Amino acid sequence: VRVDGQLRALRRLLYCGEWIESHALHVYMLHAPDFLGYEDAIQMAKDHPQAVIKALELKKLGNDIMITLGGR
Incomplete structure (x- = not known):
């Protein structure tokens, strides 16, 4: 199927949106404290x-993009 x-x-x-949310979580909340x-x-x-x-x-911005466009 081609979209x-x-x-x-x-x-x-x-x-x-998913990329923003995921990377904000990993970079700022998981990796930065260690570094x-x-x-x-x-x-x-x-x-x-x-x-x-x-x-x-x-992170919330990424979530908001996903909610607005994807409905969840």
């Missing part, structure tokens, strides 16, 4: 609250 045009673009955008010497993101948030807030906002 063309606007439907293909919407599928691509939906995939991008910066923290046990977890909660500990990191004590010293870098704005970075964690921005990471959560970015």
